[in-house]
Amino acid sequence: MSEVKHQLQHYIPIAKTIAQMFGHSCEVVIHDLTQPQSSVMFTINNHVTGREIGQSFDHLVKQVLLSDEFDEDYLAGYEIKTEDGRTIKASTTLLRDEKDQVIGALCINYDMSAVSHVKKLIGELIPGLSNEMPAKQRNEDKDSMQSVDEIADRLIDQIISHQKGSLKKRQEKIELIRFMDEKGIFLMKGSVDKVAERLGISKVTVYSYLDELKKMKESEETV
Structure with a gap:
């Protein structure tokens, strides 16, 4: 077993805890980003998006790293759509090793189908009710931008080398x-x-x- 995989396995109990806490609609995936072409190393409740061990990442660059709200190695509450049209609320946290290099990502994907149904019912009972959260303000400092560039560089290196x-x-x-x-x-x-x-x-x-x-x-x- 590689050293990176050994480090990432320490996050599996956290993934299981999150999935059990939020139930059947909550999928948690751990990616090994040192193996980009087959990054998924662990998944639980994978019926939510169908993620399988050995698959690659999908939304890391387009919806996480390039998001205006990505900061401090995480992005919470962005939305993705499944092939069958369901809305998934997702959050991604990057995982670093002792040398501060990004080695993985922990992703939480929550199927909003039941929640959306309940929200619609409540909206019909209480018109004008809104529970939208204010957008997270991104820290546009130099270190934040350098971090994204470094992650991109490492991803390119890992993809080519593997x-x-x-x-x-x-x-x-x-x-x-x-x-x-x-x-x-x-x-x-x-x-x-x-x-x-x-x-x-x-x-x-x-x-x-x-x-x-x-x-x-x-x-x-x-x-």
Whole structure:
């Protein structure tokens, strides 16, 4: 067992406690972010979103790291939608090792179906009732922005270093860039430069691969 996995296993009792505390509608997932392509290492009540051990992360970059409200290594109360249209209220906390490196994430996903039904009933009984919480104010200091950049850098390094294969062939590089594109890596500022440097190719090549992937996707959608 790797040292990182051993450290992350210490969070499993916390995950189980949260799930038992909030019941059947509450899913808790632990990600090993040193293994980005198969980051899910533990899940409980996974009927909520269908997360399985060995899957990769989905919302970490697009909805957590890039959120205006992400600060101090956590984002609480953002919403995601399941394929069957259910609303999930989610929270993500990054997990660091003794060297202050991000090694994992603990995610709580709560199915709001029953709550929404109750809220609707209460709203009908008490018109104008609102329990919305004020938005969390983000700390826009330099350290906060550097933290996100460092996390992005580490994710890119981990994704490339754990890629199966030699990455000598063009198709292998395209598939790796496809994975990073799907996970939102290229939404991060400066990510194209970083990926190009680590893969030993030009920025123009990265953009051409992304353009090729976009055209392939559009072609598949029109079939």
